[in-house]
Amino acid sequence: MTDELWEVYDSTKLSDYDRCPRLYFYRHILGWVRGYTNWNLAFGIAWHEAIEYMTLNGYQHHEEAFQIFYDKLREAYPDPSRDPEKGKTAQNAHDALEQYAKLYESDNYEVLHTEASSSVKIDDSHKIYARLDTILKDSRGVFSFDRKTTGRFAPWWYDQWSMSLQVGTYTAFLMSKYPENPVSLIIDGTAFIGRKVDPIEFRRVNTPRPNLAQWKADVVQRIDEIREQTDETLLQHQNSIMTTFRRNPSGCFKYNTKCTFWDICLSQNNPWGDRNYIPTGFKKKQWNPAK
DSSP, rough: OOOOGOOOOOOHHHHHHOHHHHHHIIISSOEESSSSSSSSHHHHHHHHHHHHHHHHHHGGHHHHHHHHHHHHHHHHHOTTOOOHHHOOOOOHHHHHHHHHHHHTTTOEEEEEEEEEEEEEETTTTTEOOOOEEEEEEEEEEEOOOOOOOEEEOOOHHHHHHOOOOOHHHHHHHHHHOOOSOOOEEEEEEEEESSSSSEEEEEEEEOOOOOOOOHHHHHHHHHHHHHHHHHHHHOOOOOOOOOOOOOOOOGGGGGEEEEEEHHEEEEHOOOTTTTTTSTTTTTOOOOOOOOO
């Protein structure tokens, strides 16, 4: 049993592997996901669609953009007016779009693409896919705004981009598609902060040019490890314990949130042997970075 999507890699999948190989196994080999979309993910998807609309049609259309945001959020949450504990509320999104339009009204660029997807060839046996929020051009050259939402602009938020596989992948993508132009990747961040006063902040970060030789080595190493682990896993369907895709206890919590697969990881000794029994509350949905 194999799945062609096992050989489709992107920075999200490789970052999941870094966090915890067993998490990677559940999410990207078995393809298990929760049966519902969590609020933060639904909010982020809706925010991206709203900002994309403003990018294509002009920042002055922030009210129309909010309607797009609201309708998209309703697909996952029929009552998006509810007030979660944190700052990611529909009202804050409305205010943020208006403030974004005012703060960045001097932006002047040509839109080459939005949601641009393609692969980056590393060598004859390795490639990685990328999907960029935007590809833009101005007098300085070609660049991309990578839209991010967060709960706060902590020091680690700024520092993480220097070692990010995603930054390396996106930069390599831009350089391969536009070799005659200076290229840059800019993190276009919006913080939705859980406080009553000034709950919205904006930051743009010019990411440092990554060491692409090291990036290539990092990507190749991870892909080779995953391939080896996958081949070994296919032989372990009758084992009492699966010895591949090790568990990483240090990756069980992220942003003070427990891993989606926590309970499964505690209860299953050989999830490959039990792969046909999808746990209650989960469904199978493979992530395809190529689309």
